[in-house]
Amino acid sequence: MARDTFTKAECLYDRYVRKTKVEPDQVSTHYCPGCGHGNVHKFVAETIDEMGLQDRTIFISPVGCSVFGYYYFHLSNVQAAHGRAPAVATALKRAHPNSIVISYQGDGDLAGIGGNEMLHAANRGEPVTMIFINNAIYGMTGGQMAPTTLLGMKTATTPAGRTARNEGGPIRVVELLSKLDGPVYLERVALTDAKQIYRARAAVRKAIQNQVENRGFSLVEILAPCPTGWKMDPVDARHWIEETMMQVFPLGVTCDRTKEIAPSEAKPVPFVHTDLRALLDIEDESEGFAPNRTHSEGVERGVRLKVAGFGGQGILLLGQGLAECGMGDGYEVSWLPSYGPEMRGGTAHCHVRISERPIGSPLVAESDVLIAMNRPSLERFLPDLVPGGTVLYDSSLIPDGVARSDVRAVAIPATQIANELGSPRTANMVMAGAFARATELFTVDHLKASLPRFVKAKATLAVNETAIDRGAAHMEKLLETVMT
Numbered sequence: 331m332a333r334d335t336f337t338k339a340e341c342l343y344d345r346y347v348r349k350t351k352v353e354p355d356q357v358s359t360h361y362c363p364g365c366g367h368g369n370v371h372k373f374v375a376e377t378i379d380e381m382g383l384q385d386r387t388i389f390i391s392p393v394g395c396s397v398f399g400y401y402y403f404h405l406s407n408v409q410a411a412h413g414r415a416p417a418v419a420t421a422l423k424r425a426h427p428n429s430i431v432i433s434y435q436g437d438g439d440l441a442g443i444g445g446n447e448m449l450h451a452a453n454r455g456e457p458v459t460m461i462f463i464n465n466a467i468y469g470m471t472g473g474q475m476a477p478t479t480l481l482g483m484k485t486a487t488t489p490a491g492r493t494a495r496n497e498g499g500p501i502r503v504v505e506l507l508s509k510l511d512g513p514v515y516l517e518r519v520a521l522t523d524a525k526q527i528y529r530a531r532a533a534v535r536k537a538i539q540n541q542v543e544n545r546g547f548s549l550v551e552i553l554a555p556c557p558t559g560w561k562m563d564p565v566d567a568r569h570w571i572e573e574t575m576m577q578v579f580p581l582g583v584t585c586d587r588t589k590e591i592a593p594s595e596a597k598p599v600p601f602v603h604t605d606l607r608a609l610l611d612i613e614d615e616s617e618g619f620a621p622n623r624t625h626s627e628g629v630e631r632g633v634r635l636k637v638a639g640f641g642g643q644g645i646l647l648l649g650q651g652l653a654e655c656g657m658g659d660g661y662e663v664s665w666l667p668s669y670g671p672e673m674r675g676g677t678a679h680c681h682v683r684i685s686e687r688p689i690g691s692p693l694v695a696e697s698d699v700l701i702a703m704n705r706p707s708l709e710r711f712l713p714d715l716v717p718g719g720t721v722l723y724d725s726s727l728i729p730d731g732v733a734r735s736d737v738r739a740v741a742i743p744a745t746q747i748a749n750e751l752g753s754p755r756t757a758n759m760v761m762a763g764a765f766a767r768a769t770e771l772f773t774v775d776h777l778k779a780s781l782p783r784f785v786k787a788k789a790t791l792a793v794n795e796t797a798i799d800r801g802a803a804h805m806e807k808l809l810e811t812v813m814t
């Protein structure tokens with residue numbers, strides 16, 4: 331007897347292991363009952379299985395309810411910043427032309443904050459697949475108006491209903507993009523009844539197939555229910571799409587040039603290597619201390635550093651200075667400042683990486699070294715320091731030390747030394763000197779030579795140099811004590 335067996339697609343995880351400690355191991359998704367995202371995840375996953383693309387596919391999840399795509403898809407996953415998925419997709423596809431890049435976005439993400447990104451990726455005809463979930467609302471944040479919200483529709487931000495005069499009319503994405511030369515395939519489908527769901531599945535399949543055959547940019551807009559945001563039950567939500575949404579967003583293909591373009595092999599986009607400094611006519615500031623590093627043999631040198639303190643202590647400058655100096659010394663470096671309420675008196679911090687190898691991410695989740703310039707910063711970032719790591723802390727402001735016995739705690743009275751120099755703001759450079767001496771990633775002389783690259787007030791160069799020397803000397807003394 332013939333029997334159909336329905337199984338979960340291979341490229342969806344068996345169990346959805348989440349970060350949360352409350353429900354770490356789940357068989358259900360986080361989506362609300364009746365939500366359209368689940369359907370579409372299934373189409374994408376089944377198509378990838380059918381076409382044998384699991385090892386080649388990179389799924390880009392957006393900011394929105396589908397942000398957790400990586401909990402479900404057993405693929406390469408990248409989670410993009412709000413609206414930036416088309417730019418991320420562009421970069422990934424250009425860097426890995428043989429990969430299958432799927433940008434999956436909601437209407438707030440794709441047509442709102444990321445409207446420009448979407449438009450230009452389509453206009454450039456990037457050969458990627460974009461799946462656009464149009465549920466006429468910002469689902470994740472509680473139902474605010476989206477660019478696709480219908481006129482008259484009441485949302486959290488249009489309590490009296492959207493009006494053309496105040497908010498403009500709903501943006502019809504596939505019609506808009508059809509006026510461009512870039513796209514090869516644009517279609518709007520809907521998750522209403524079985525027939526339309528089947529069509530939606532076929533459209534997703536075609537958009538992915540186009541990429542496999544390297545035909546060009548494809549986007550499928552899917553009218554999807556958001557029962558929670560619409561305050562409807564799942565059945566009414568599907569009817570509402572049919573009766574109301576489809577009047578404004580008619581289903582159908584708005585562009586199909588697929589047949590005009592022969593299948594081909596994806597080729598890398600030629601990348602022109604240019605001497606940017608020469609091109610931009612930038613003075614070579616590194617003159618005087620040209621990179622002098624040869625990569626060390628055996629042990630790889632480098633550091634994942636967090637620098638933290640309060641606004642006004644020159645925390646970001648300290649991190650930037652160490653990164654600048656590392657760069658001048660031939661290291662790969664990154665500096666990631668954290669801006670925010672910290673600027674107004676709370677904690678300020680930055681992430682710095684200095685490495686002999688290319689740096690994958692500027693984020694420092696776990697640090698090897700922490701420079702803590704006040705107590706709140708120490709408390710906040712000490713847990714991220716790896717066992718055996720080093721914390722340099724300003725003992726003038728943190729007199730009671732460090733409450734961890736598995737790390738090396740080094741007390742540097744940075745503020746006191748800076749005060750002795752008559753320049754309290756140089757406490758950061760005292761720390762920089764101590765850091766240079768402690769890590770020996772670069773010499774103290776080199777650090778001083780690089781000062782003009784990041785200290786703008788030239789009149790303060792001399793006192794900053796002295797502060798570096800004092801920090802290094804203090805560290806030297808501590809090291810001597812340990813050795814003897």
Ligand SMILES: Cc1ncc(C[n+]2csc(CCOP(=O)(O)OP(=O)(O)O)c2C)c(N)n1
Binds near residue numbers: 412436469
């Ligand atoms: C830069 C930035 N701005 C705003 C937000 C808040 N935010 C999170 S999700 C979201 C809207 C998502 O709506 P949509 O793209 O329609 O996806 P849905 O949740 O409906 O699937 C917003 C505005 C954010 N996280 N980041």
Ligand code: SF4
Binds near residue numbers: 361558
């Ligand atoms: S809020 Fe809407 S889009 Fe988000 S999970 Fe719930 S039903 Fe889906």
